[in-house]
Amino acid sequence: xxxxxxxxxxxxxxxxxxxxxxxxxxxxxxxxxxxxxxxxxxxxxxxxxxxxxxxxxxxxxxxxxxxxxxxxxxxxxxxxxxxxxxxxxxxxxxxxxxxxxxxxxxxxxxxxxxxxxxxxxxxxxxxxxxxxxxxxxxxxxxxxxxxxxxxxxxxxxxxxxxxxxxxxxxxxxxxxxxxxxxxxxxxxxxxxxxxxxxxxxxxxxxxxxxxxxxxxxxxxxxxxxxxxxxxxxxx
Ligand code: ADP
Ligand code: MG
Numbered sequence: 307x308x309x310x311x312x313x314x315x316x317x318x319x320x321x322x323x324x325x326x327x328x329x330x331x332x333x334x335x336x337x338x339x340x341x342x343x344x345x346x347x348x349x350x351x352x353x354x355x356x357x358x359x360x361x362x363x364x365x366x367x368x369x370x371x372x373x374x375x376x377x378x379x380x381x382x383x384x385x386x387x388x389x390x391x392x393x394x395x396x397x398x399x400x401x402x403x404x405x406x407x408x409x410x411x412x413x414x415x416x417x418x419x420x421x422x423x424x425x426x427x428x429x430x431x432x433x434x435x436x437x438x439x440x441x442x443x444x445x446x447x448x449x450x451x452x453x454x455x456x457x458x459x460x461x462x463x464x465x466x467x468x469x470x471x472x473x474x475x476x477x478x479x480x481x482x483x484x485x486x487x488x489x490x491x492x493x494x495x496x497x498x499x500x501x502x503x504x505x506x507x508x509x510x511x512x513x514x515x516x517x518x519x520x521x522x523x524x525x526x527x528x529x530x531x532x533x534x535x536x537x538x539x540x541x
Pocket of ligand 1: 319344346348350
């Protein structure tokens with residue numbers, strides 16, 4: 307059974323269909339890619355899965371439970387964490403405090419400090435722990451955004467363009483982190499425009515275009531798919 311499943315999820319904005327019966331599955335221990343052009347509905351799907359937006363129709367299932375009616379905090383406690391495409395750090399807090407605030411949503415106050423320090427270490431952010439979040443270069447800010455999700459010790463991690471603004475070396479290290487998370491059993495759902503990152507780290511890829519899934523499969527097959535090439539005209 308997949309850890310996370312969306313079942314025919316549809317969302318409309320003022321009569322315009324942003325998601326059209328999107329059904330996809332995310333398995334534990336795998337990195338699942340979600341790609342598609344700008345406006346395809348990727349971030350909207352994350353909003354539905356994380357509980358920030360109710361779908362007009364359809365369901366979200368976590369570990370077999372229908373969580374469609376639950377709010378974001380409840381879902382976080384169930385083990386669902388996300389990052390945002392537009393960084394949502396608390397700019398005036400330090401890096402460590404950003405993690406502590408987030409950790410209280412996940413493992414709770416008592417374990418927060420330990421979880422925060424472990425996560426900072428894992429992401430190579432220990433030296434920046436006391437820096438103010440709004441003083442960080444983009445690559446580091448992206449990592450802090452990921453750290454804030456990870457500190458909640460998620461079973462399912464939703465990443466919305468986490469490598470945007472990272473340089474090649476940071477992206478390479480990040481790829482290693484994603485594979486090690488999967489090896490530990492985490493289910494990772496990755497929205498990313500960097501195709502070489504997607505093709506290297508993903509076990510499976512879903513392609514969204516105009517709110518609908520147009521292709522799914524292993525990365526090398528999806529890359530050759532005609533509908534995928536059409537969705538990315540010019541590539
Ligand atoms: P992606 O993340 O794939 O670039 P989005 O999920 O952000 O796509 O957007 C999907 C579609 O929904 C786009 O046409 C976008 O303009 C529209 N949309 C997203 N959020 C809103 C909103 N809050 N109000 C109205 N339209 C929105
Ligand atoms: Mg988006």
